[in-house]
Amino acid sequence: MMSSVGKLGRVLGRKGLMPNPKSGTVVNQDRISSAISEAKKGRVEYRLDRLGIVHVAIGKASFKEDNLLENFVAVVERLLEQNLMDLKVIM
Template identity: 50%
Template sequence: MAHVGKRLKKVYEGLDTEKAYTIEEAVKLIKSHATAKFDETIEIAVNLNIDPRKADQNLRGVVQLPHGTGKTYRVAVFAKGPKAQEALEAGADIVGAEDLAEKIQAGDIQFDRCIATPDMMGVVGRVGRILGPRGLMPNPKLNTVTMDIANVVKAVKGGQVEYRAEKAGIVHSGVGKASFSEQALVENIAAYMDAIQKAKPTGVKGTYVKSLSLGSTMGPSVKFNIESK
């Protein structure tokens, strides 16, 4: 039998890994076990009955969490003229056009999300091979190709979360920090799950959400009850 270290034993102390807790119980347990020296991210994993290989089941979207994520996002915007000014006034960290594309081509990618006005997609396309693999390519489905620059920048800065199904049909995202109150985390999780439910592909038959789990960066994870969301 493999040796179980003291830290691992302590991490799972008081947890039943087979039990499906309520959201409130899960949040309380995960918060109490997030004992790292930094503010751990609370993460949700949703196992869905989907096949992401099918175009209509390749689940991807964004959701606005009512209490934000606790993370500061650096936002880059491809825009010119009044829209560039609008982006700056809304709080964008980097704004540009051809000059921004040149920075990206040179490996200067100091941002977490990228937004573009539709007229700039020709320029963005030049660096698509760089942005795409990093998950940074502006996409109409994520509302990151838009003329509503100010509101989208504010939404991203205010705690908008992107979700995307992996090959096995699992979607996972950060839904807050261990320092958040239990109520704030519960409300963030409820908003996240509401978005996932609304995004259910029409071709899915039977149970859509197979299982849910909640964990933290350095801590354990526990299952929680689907009906309790």
């Protein structure tokens, strides 16, 4: 499947829509049910760049301030629970 999607890489890659096995958007058939349940629960990707800045989406521009604040607090709490050295560094 990746070979057929790979041809669209130039278009999908620029928009951040290219499937990637490392990010969990490409799964084997035996993991499909667990991947679907994980996606329904809500999965947020965040990365740490080489300057130590955390990149994460906390919501859409249409969200109310209360919802954005709630999402921000949840992200900060999750980051504090994890060891920041475990995050993938973007080079």
